[in-house]
Amino acid sequence: MQLHIMCGKSPFLWIKAILSYEWSKVRIYTYHEIFEQTIRICSELTTFSDSELEVVAIQGLASANSMRKYSKEFEEDLNQFKTVEEDVILFYSGTVPHLAILVSKLNYRSLMKFHSGTFIISGHIEDSIDEYGLDLDQFFKLQGYILAMKKGTTSLTSKDTGGVSVFKSDRITNMELSYFGKIQIDWKEPKTSGQRKKTVAEILQLIVLFGRHSIEHNIDDPIIENWLKNVNMPFETEREEE
Amino acid sequence: MKSLLAFFSAPTQSSNIVQAMAIQSHQPDIVVQIEADIQGQAKIERGGPFLEKWLEGAGALLDLYPDLNQPFEFPYTPPEGYIPDVGAKTPELIKMKMGDLELPQILENIEHDFPEHEYIFDLLPGAKLLKIDVLLHDGNRWKQTYTLDNGGFLEFSREGVKTTDGELLSIVDRSWLAGFPIHVSMTIDEIRSKQEFYSMVMDSTYIETFTDEERQLMNSKLKSFTQEDFKIRKKYRPISIQSDKFVERFHAKGGQVVNRGPEGIELRGTNGEEWDIEFFQNTVPNGVPLELMMVNEISKAWNCDEVFQGVSIIQPSSELREASFKNFFKKHREDFLQHPNLEHMTRPFRSRCEALGLSVDTPFEQLISLEIKRVGECDDNDEKLAFIRVCEIDALTLDSHGVCSFDAKQILRKINIQQASMQRPAFLFNPKEAYYFVTGSTSHDKKRDNQAVIHISNLHKGRDVFQMEAKHEWTPSQEDLEYLKADWIKAVNGILEPRVWKWNLETSTFGDYFEEEIGISWRLLSKFLFNKQIDPVDAILENYPIEGHQKDILIRVSIEQNKCIINELQKSVDLLEKKLKKKKKGESRLVTQLQKKIVSLENKGKNKNDNNRKREDIGLPELKKRLIQIIDEEVTYSKFNESLRKAGFRTKGIQAKIRAIAKEMDWVFETSGKIMIRSTSE
Numbered sequence: 001m002q003l004h005i006m007c008g009k010s011p012f013l014w015i016k017a018i019l020s021y022e023w024s025k026v027r028i029y030t031y032h033e034i035f036e037q038t039i040r041i042c043s044e045l046t047t048f049s050d051s052e053l054e055v056v057a058i059q060g061l062a063s064a065n066s067m068r069k070y071s072k073e074f075e076e077d078l079n080q081f082k083t084v085e086e087d088v089i090l091f092y093s094g095t096v097p098h099l100a101i102l103v104s105k106l107n108y109r110s111l112m113k114f115h116s117g118t119f120i121i122s123g124h125i126e127d128s129i130d131e132y133g134l135d136l137d138q139f140f141k142l143q144g145y146i147l148a149m150k151k152g153t154t155s156l157t158s159k160d161t162g163g164v165s166v167f168k169s170d171r172i173t174n175m176e177l178s179y180f181g182k183i184q185i186d187w188k189e190p191k192t193s194g195q196r197k198k199t200v201a202e203i204l205q206l207i208v209l210f211g212r213h214s215i216e217h218n219i220d221d222p223i224i225e226n227w228l229k230n231v232n233m234p235f236e237t238e239r240e241e242e
Numbered sequence: 243m244k245s246l247l248a249f250f251s252a253p254t255q256s257s258n259i260v261q262a263m264a265i266q267s268h269q270p271d272i273v274v275q276i277e278a279d280i281q282g283q284a285k286i287e288r289g290g291p292f293l294e295k296w297l298e299g300a301g302a303l304l305d306l307y308p309d310l311n312q313p314f315e316f317p318y319t320p321p322e323g324y325i326p327d328v329g330a331k332t333p334e335l336i337k338m339k340m341g342d343l344e345l346p347q348i349l350e351n352i353e354h355d356f357p358e359h360e361y362i363f364d365l366l367p368g369a370k371l372l373k374i375d376v377l378l379h380d381g382n383r384w385k386q387t388y389t390l391d392n393g394g395f396l397e398f399s400r401e402g403v404k405t406t407d408g409e410l411l412s413i414v415d416r417s418w419l420a421g422f423p424i425h426v427s428m429t430i431d432e433i434r435s436k437q438e439f440y441s442m443v444m445d446s447t448y449i450e451t452f453t454d455e456e457r458q459l460m461n462s463k464l465k466s467f468t469q470e471d472f473k474i475r476k477k478y479r480p481i482s483i484q485s486d487k488f489v490e491r492f493h494a495k496g497g498q499v500v501n502r503g504p505e506g507i508e509l510r511g512t513n514g515e516e517w518d519i520e521f522f523q524n525t526v527p528n529g530v531p532l533e534l535m536m537v538n539e540i541s542k543a544w545n546c547d548e549v550f551q552g553v554s555i556i557q558p559s560s561e562l563r564e565a566s567f568k569n570f571f572k573k574h575r576e577d578f579l580q581h582p583n584l585e586h587m588t589r590p591f592r593s594r595c596e597a598l599g600l601s602v603d604t605p606f607e608q609l610i611s612l613e614i615k616r617v618g619e620c621d622d623n624d625e626k627l628a629f630i631r632v633c634e635i636d637a638l639t640l641d642s643h644g645v646c647s648f649d650a651k652q653i654l655r656k657i658n659i660q661q662a663s664m665q666r667p668a669f670l671f672n673p674k675e676a677y678y679f680v681t682g683s684t685s686h687d688k689k690r691d692n693q694a695v696i697h698i699s700n701l702h703k704g705r706d707v708f709q710m711e712a713k714h715e716w717t718p719s720q721e722d723l724e725y726l727k728a729d730w731i732k733a734v735n736g737i738l739e740p741r742v743w744k745w746n747l748e749t750s751t752f753g754d755y756f757e758e759e760i761g762i763s764w765r766l767l768s769k770f771l772f773n774k775q776i777d778p779v780d781a782i783l784e785n786y787p788i789e790g791h792q793k794d795i796l797i798r799v800s801i802e803q804n805k806c807i808i809n810e811l812q813k814s815v816d817l818l819e820k821k822l823k824k825k826k827k828g829e830s831r832l833v834t835q836l837q838k839k840i841v842s843l844e845n846k847g848k849n850k851n852d853n854n855r856k857r858e859d860i861g862l863p864e865l866k867k868r869l870i871q872i873i874d875e876e877v878t879y880s881k882f883n884e885s886l887r888k889a890g891f892r893t894k895g896i897q898a899k900i901r902a903i904a905k906e907m908d909w910v911f912e913t914s915g916k917i918m919i920r921s922t923s924e
Contacts, residue, residue: 065643066641066642066643067390067391067396067407067642067643067644068390068394068396068642069642071396071405072403072405075402075403092371092374094368095367096366096373096388097365097388097396098366098378099373100365100386100388100396100398101398101403103377103378103398104398104403105402105404107400109378111374111377111378113371113374115371122374122375122378125376125876127586179775183663199513
């Protein structure tokens with residue numbers, strides 16, 4: 001069986017999808033904004049998997065492009081490919097229009113989704129595959145980071161920075177991977193506004209490193225919770241000038 | 243044929259919005275909501291039949307908000323509700339539970355219950371896992387569509403993607419559908435009615451240079467500013483309506499400045515438009531003028547379906563509004579108590595107490611209840627909204643890219659862009675990254691996140707602005723360039739004036755000097771005026787008609803500058819050496835670098851002195867020959883000296899030599915006056 005994947009900003013599930021089966025071939029559709037990250041992960045993946053990996057660059061939905069225009073361009077991008085064979089499975093990631101165009105244009109007949117620890121294939125092929133047991137260390141390693149949790153301090157170092165820490169916090173109490181492919185982080189409850197600000201700054205740091213969609217933050221603080229849901233402004237409005 | 247629209251109904255905050263978008267766009271006769279729980283999605287607690295009421299109309303939707311007059315009456319912009327095609331009816335809404343049924347079974351049931359319809363399944367954004375069966379469904383009777391943000395939809399089929407136009411769902415309705423009252427200050431039509439006027443104001447704006455008043459204001463703040471802060475402050479300047487040159491340019495374009503003072507300005511346009519602008523709001527520079535100019539530029543060039551200026555998303559319930567009001571008041575009181583000597587910290591609480599006619603010592607609960615009553619009775623919309631809103635957004639737009647927010651900041655100095663972007667209601671935005679900061683400064687700090695920053699002067703390009711590498715940098719107009727050139731010439735004249743030049747720690751280089759005088763970074767000024775990066779002194783030598791004696795002044799000032807730099811470097815070296823001695827670690831790389839720099843600067847200074855030294859002493863026969871040529875001619879002493887220097891002679895000690903020859907030849911020699919050498923004394 002072959003696996004085709006449309007990359008999203010959170011790589012966790014598609015990494016698992018690749019590692020969970022010995023696919024004869026894997027095609028990864030990726031785009032400019034995450035191209036480097038995709039290549040880095042693919043290069044790391046070769047140490048875990050024997051599947052042949054093909055990376056295909058497609059248009060990203062950039063600020064200058066509307067969904068209407070983008071859909072046309074994406075469809076044209078796909079003209080270079082033939083209708084897929086019956087043994088090809090499309091993993092269900094990316095946006096809804098991406099998937100609808102891929103399915104209608106290249107005639108994917110089998111789709112794979114992830115549900116409670118199992119990859120379920122429906123359509124022409126009906127099957128289920130147990131998930132690969134990826135742990136936090138491997139997950140970060142695949143993205144070029146080394147995780148260390150010692151004496152209450154959580155830190156991440158990057159190969160690119162020659163071992164210099166890119167993130168450090170003493171406010172994290174637990175970190176694990178959730179079923180839904182997200183990093184779940186439990187934070188200490190902030191007792192003062194200074195601690196709250198520090199927590200927010202660290203959350204922002206992680207967003208810069210891993211994007212908005214890869215992490216779920218659990219914190220017993222209604223102000224930060226609301227801020228995370230984007231429905232409240234916990235901090236004083238910034239002044240135009242000092 | 244009648245049409246039937248089906249979609250999954252997810253229990254998320256934004257699902258009402260996307261469903262209403264699909265209904266408004268497709269205009270079906272029947273809507274089938276297939277209710278499903280979505281794995282991994284938290285249900286929203288606050289709910290209400292928002293979609294059903296929206297279909298009934300604006301009034302019915304507003305009835306779901308019975309406490310809109312609590313804790314006081316406040317302004318809001320009502321929704322429009324569903325807008326059916328002319329002659330069409332409101333669709334019938336049918337809810338269906340998914341339960342244990344598979345999707346093909348559900349679709350078959352729908353076909354059975356509603357035969358002879360055009361069947362549409364809209365995929366809507368989000369909740370992807372549910373849609374796998376829809377995508378694989380072979381039934382040719384169902385169209386698969388995806389509703390677009392500004393109306394219309396994509397239709398997917400083997401033949402390709404087809405686009406159909408349709409009605410959009412207003413941003414205002416979206417907010418009410420998500421459970422939040424909303425108020426907008428200006429719509430696109432209101433903005434466009436004053437387009438010419440706002441454009442004229444914008445085209446007249448010019449650099450506000452750093453003033454002593456600003457220095458005093460900075461010194462009155464809690465934060466203590468370093469010399470580097472002041473240096474930065476002098477080159478990152480607002481391009482605004484406060485400078486004299488703004489007035490000059492506004493007049494030249496036909497506008498009138500009716501009134502102008504340190505607190506504000508009153509403008510009148512060519513068609514009688516009036517704008518009374520206060521420069522400050524509680525000691526903080528007023529951001530509204532930039533906001534309106536920004537919105538005007540967007541409404542001209544961004545091809546938006548909707549543009550709203552001054553958007554307040556309001557707390558959804560009376561309890562939350564009251565809590566928010568109390569929190570702000572409490573914060574003002576704390577500022578007042580904690581910083582009694584800082585005007586901008588004490589003023590908000592003090593002025594609220596003054597407005598109530600009460601002492602600042604009045605019990606807090608009493609103040610709160612009276613303040614709620616006072617604000618409820620006042621006529622100022624902004625005052626009513628300021629403390630009960632979830633957030634305020636300078637501008638919201640809706641176009642084929644979805645809803646975007648724009649925040650106008652004259653200078654992006656301390657704002658955390660990433661953090662600010664999260665302080666927006668997520669339910670309105672898809673994609674979440676659609677936020678932009680518009681700056682109106684001469685020199686945007688490059689360290690800031692430039693992805694989301696656009697300079698106001700580039701907004702006229704519309705979305706093509708995203709193709710620009712330096713979209714965050716000022717693009718001056720031709721008129722701006724002429725003003726910049728004139729400012730630069732004036733600043734060069736200032737250098738070349740014969741006076742004692744004193745460099746200081748804040749203005750220690752030519753670059754600092756020009757940045758301070760003109761109010762822009764030297765990097766950008768050099769790019770704008772000379773189309774390249776050039777040293778400030780070289781720029782003068784290449785582009786200014788410098789005269790001989792001015793060259794001397796320039797050299798002298800340059801040497802002074804180098805001395806100042808050397809002093810500064812020496813201080814740094816001394817400091818480092820002290821530290822190094824303490825640590826006993828020997829000479830650091832930095833010290834070596836600094837010492838090298840000192841040597842190189844000293845050499846540079848030496849070279850400049852060498853230029854002088856290369857001149858030869860003039861011999862007496864040569865000098866006599868030259869003096870004979872100017873006897874009784876109108877040649878001053880300084881002109882004669884200049885001619886000697888030009889000819890490559892040193893002029894040091896020249897007076898003594900001339901005196902000796904004049905004595906020998908019985909001439910009269912005068913260092914002042916028009917004729918330096920006279921043949922006989924009169």
